[in-house]
Amino acid sequence: MRSRELDPGASPLDYYGYELRRCREAAGLTLAQLGSIVFCTGSLIGQIETAARVPQRDFSERVDAALGTDGLFSRLVGLVLRSQLPGWFQPYAEMEGRATYISTYQSQVVYGLLQTQEYARAVLGAPQPATLGELVAARMERQRVLRKEKPPLVWVVLDEAVLNRPMGSREVMRDQLAHLLSFRDQRRVKVQVLPFSAGEHPGLPGAFNLLRFGDDPDIVYTEDFIQGHMTANPDTVSEGWLHYDQLRAAALSVRDSAQLIAHVMEERYGEQPERDASAVA
Numbered sequence: 001m002r003s004r005e006l007d008p009g010a011s012p013l014d015y016y017g018y019e020l021r022r023c024r025e026a027a028g029l030t031l032a033q034l035g036s037i038v039f040c041t042g043s044l045i046g047q048i049e050t051a052a053r054v055p056q057r058d059f060s061e062r063v064d065a066a067l068g069t070d071g072l073f074s075r076l077v078g079l080v081l082r083s084q085l086p087g088w089f090q091p092y093a094e095m096e097g098r099a100t101y102i103s104t105y106q107s108q109v110v111y112g113l114l115q116t117q118e119y120a121r122a123v124l125g126a127p128q129p130a131t132l133g134e135l136v137a138a139r140m141e142r143q144r145v146l147r148k149e150k151p152p153l154v155w156v157v158l159d160e161a162v163l164n165r166p167m168g169s170r171e172v173m174r175d176q177l178a179h180l181l182s183f184r185d186q187r188r189v190k191v192q193v194l195p196f197s198a199g200e201h202p203g204l205p206g207a208f209n210l211l212r213f214g215d216d217p218d219i220v221y222t223e224d225f226i227q228g229h230m231t232a233n234p235d236t237v238s239e240g241w242l243h244y245d246q247l248r249a250a251a252l253s254v255r256d257s258a259q260l261i262a263h264v265m266e267e268r269y270g271e272q273p274e275r276d277a278s279a280v281a
Contacts, residue, residue: 006051012079013051019076021049023067038062054084054134057141081141084134088227092209095219095230097145099152101212105194105203105247107159109167110176113143114156114183114191119176122168146189154189157247159203160196163264170269177265184258192251193260201250202243210240 008018024034024045031042031049038045038059047053055063060073085093096102096113104111109123117140124135145151166173183189194201209221217232220240231237252260 006049011051012076012083013054016055016073016076016080017049017051019072020045020055020063023069023072024049027067034063034066037066054131054137055080056137057081078141078144081134081138084131084138086227092221092228092230093142095211095221096142096209098213099211100214101153101155101210103155103157103210103212103244104207105157105159105209105244106162106207107203108162108165108207110158110162110180111156112139113146113154114180114189115139115143116172116176116179118172119167119179122172151188155248156189156191157194157203157244157251158191159194160260163193163261164268166269174265174269177261177269180261181258181265184254190254191257191261192248192254193257194247194251195260198250202246208240208243210237210244 006014006018006021008015024031027034029037031045033042035042035045039062040059044053048055048059055073055077057074057077060077063069063073064071082090082093102113109115110119112120115123117136120139121132121136124139125132129135146154163177167176180191183191194203206222211219211221213219217234218237218241219230219232220237221228221230223229251257
């Protein structure tokens with residue numbers, strides 16, 4: 001049965017599928033033959049070629065190697081995964097990828113660029129979306145900005161509540177806090193914790209991000225429960241930096257923050273001794 005024809009201009013996913021079929025057929029390979037080379041089923045190849053499934057980065061890298069396409073699909077998959085983000089979030093993700101300095105205050109969850117895959121799955125799975133796998137893959141793709149040749153400086157202030165709010169299992173939280181600790185010796189990623197003892201502070205209205213660029217104006221980004229909002233209004237940006245400076249001043253130092261993260265990781269999410277049933281009356 002002939003697969004449906006794709007319009008390569010319809011979306012990044014359609015373009016990817018169109019090019020995959022074109023390159024596979026040019027190489028004289030069947031779906032099953034290509035699948036055996038890249039360690040997946042021919043059915044999966046067919047679903048990706050018809051835009052019924054979203055490709056992942058490791059799949060794209062294997063296809064490039066199998067078809068000798070000089071990194072074509074590794075480049076395309078970034079566009080495909082970004083297109084899986086909510087439409088209102090895509091402009092921010094694009095700006096985030098261009099920023100030279102990212103500052104964020106987070107009051108509820110760990111900032112997306114520093115999330116582990118399983119923590120991201122727990123966060124994104126709260127509303128139980130049908131496309132959870134694609135959303136998680138898209139979030140992991142965003143984190144490639146930290147591995148660029150010239151990555152941005154990322155400064156994160158987390159409310160202490162973020163460390164204590166369980167997302168997923170104990171293991172998920174332990175791994176997430178351990179991941180935060182892995183940044184403590186990195187020069188371009190800094191994590192501070194705003195302790196409960198700070199009391200009232202400028203971040204009480206909620207999380208916000210500040211992006212700085214080489215030549216373009218700074219941007220403030222906020223979210224509500226429906227969508228995100230970006231602005232380069234000079235007065236708003238100036239107020240945002242003032243609030244952020246106050247939050248950083250009220251937060252624990254980077255070293256003391258790491259100590260608190262380690263403490264919470266062990267005390268709240270560490271290995272728990274098994275309860276002795278004989279001691280129960």
